[in-house]
Every structure is written in C-alpha cells, then in structure tokens.
Amino acid sequence: GIQVEQSPPDLILQEGANSTLRCNFSDSVNNLQWFHQNPWGQLINLFYIPSGTKQNGRLSATTVATERYSLLYISSSQTTDSGVYFCAVPNSGYSTLTFGKGTMLLVSP
Amino acid sequence: EAQVTQNPRYLITVTGKKLTVTCSQNMNHEYMSWYRQDPGLGLRQIYYSMNVEVTDKGDVPEGYKVSRKEKRNFPLILESPSPNQTSLYFCASSFNMNTEAFFGQGTRLTVV
Numbered sequence: 001g002i003q004v005e006q007s008p009p010d011l012i013l014q015e016g017a018n019s020t021l022r023c024n025f026s027d028s029v030n031n032l033q034w035f036h037q038n039p040w041g042q043l044i045n046l047f048y049i050p051s052g053t054k055q056n057g058r059l060s061a062t063t064v065a066t067e068r069y070s071l072l073y074i075s076s077s078q079t080t081d082s083g084v085y086f087c088a089v090p091n092s093g094y095s096t097l098t099f100g101k102g103t104m105l106l107v108s109p
Numbered sequence: 110e111a112q113v114t115q116n117p118r119y120l121i122t123v124t125g126k127k128l129t130v131t132c133s134q135n136m137n138h139e140y141m142s143w144y145r146q147d148p149g150l151g152l153r154q155i156y157y158s159m160n161v162e163v164t165d166k167g168d169v170p171e172g173y174k175v176s177r178k179e180k181r182n183f184p185l186i187l188e189s190p191s192p193n194q195t196s197l198y199f200c201a202s203s204f205n206m207n208t209e210a211f212f213g214q215g216t217r218l219t220v221v
Contacts, residue, residue: 042214
C-alpha cells in the first residue's frame, strides 16, 4: 500500500518562529489533507490540497503531486499551534485514508 | 453548521458490557468510516461504508460491528468490549474518497 512519511517527527519552536513540515508519499494521489490534532485529541481540518498552494491566515500548504510531496508552512507560530500535524492520502483502493506518523510541534512562550 | 458528531466523548466501561458509539453527519455524505488511534500505531481504519446498507471491513475490524441504515448515521458497536479496545475513536465522513474528509470530535474509550 501507499507509504506516507512525515518529517521532522518532533519540533520545538519559540513563539513567533516559522516552520516547515514535510509529507512524502510513495505513489501518485488525487487527494491530500493536512490535519492538526490539538492537545484535547480533536482532529482539525487544515487543508484539502491535492495540488498547488493554499493559504489560510498564518498557515499555508503546497503540494507538488508530480514529485510526491507536500509542505505545510506555519508562520509566526503561537502556543495554540502546539499539537500533532498529520498528512493523509487515500490508499490505492480508495477505501481508507493512510496517515503519516505525524509531526509533534511544541511552541513555547 | 456542517459537522460530524460523535457520542459519547468519553466512556469508561467494563469488559463484556455491550456499547454503541454513535456518529452522525449533516453534510449528506455518502462515505463514512471509523478509525481508532493508538500510541505508536497511528490511525487505523476499523470499518467503512460507501453508502446506505453498504459496509466493509477496514484494517482492524475484529471485535467491532457497524450498520448503515440511513445516510447520516454510522454507529460503531462493541458487543463484548475487551481492554485491548481501549483507544481514541474517530468517525469520519466525505462525499467519496477523493473529496475532503471531516472527522468527529473523537471518543475516548476505556475498557477495564
């Protein structure tokens, strides 16, 4: 099945810093999503981005489908950005989303 | 507001006592699924449903049942829960697997 790798696994930032999270996938996809799991466990949709670039406030994402990777940019990080960031793509049978292992982000004041 | 609603959010139960976790979506989505999240194992799919009365096993279906009698609801049934089913459970819905998926708030289940 499709493999999804995220990097880095852990990231510690000072408030106000910028960061880039990466998601590599092993096969071509028609769908890619980024999620934020907050400290209470909720999975929050960030981006649905099969290709191209999208921006939402301090966050933006770029997917280069032909090169099988996606990037999530967080600018001017805040403590509320802390949590785990997941990317997910459909498996080859389109029956499930395959998630990466996530990037755990801690933003300190 | 478009949403996926799971209930309960938290549940502590005893081994063998049947329970149901409900999931409801108001977006007229055809595709619904259940995942469990465990430390070190990530999110794994339990069951999915492509439409009413159509369900199929995911990666970890043992010990679970589902039903899809109407489009908006997709309950997860544990007929005889065991401690290894202690986990964080998520329900998700989308129009299909090529469209954006939305997740419920999660259900933290502890089986003692």
